[in-house]
Amino acid sequence: MDHHFGDCTPVMKRRICYCGELPILKTSWTEINPGRRFWGCRFYGKVGCCDFFYWADPAPHERYKSVINGLLRKRNEVDKEKVNIGKTARFYKIALWLLVLFFVLRSVF
Structure with missing residues (x-):
């Protein structure tokens, strides 16, 4: 309609x-x-x-649809990349804390 x-x-x-x-x-x-x-x-x-x-x-207009859809796809790619960067950052943060904990415990014992 x-x-x-x-x-x-x-x-x-x-x-x-x-x-x-x-x-x-x-x-x-x-x-x-x-x-x-x-x-x-x-x-x-x-x-x-x-x-x-x-x-x-x-x-x-068809050109408008093409441009908007392209921008939406690009935004979705950026959003996915941000999620992946966040996961990587959490991994390195945990790894750093484990490393610090290792050296602290090693110096105590």
Whole structure:
């Protein structure tokens, strides 16, 4: 369902979803619609939701989608690298403490 109302904010403030709730503005982060905003049921995406849905933004240009998806992939790679660096840092911290403990115990005995 691809509905677009231009500036739909006043329209959506008066509209009620099928659950009887006011819709809220959300952002899609799918590969097909990265960064595209939509009005949806406050429970949109959860089991048992009414799936009320209207696009707030026009469909993105293919180049826009390509750039945004590339940036998202790069961010995910950086996030994974940060996790790996954190694991490596914890390993060296533990190793350093064990080394210090070894030398302290060795000097005591």
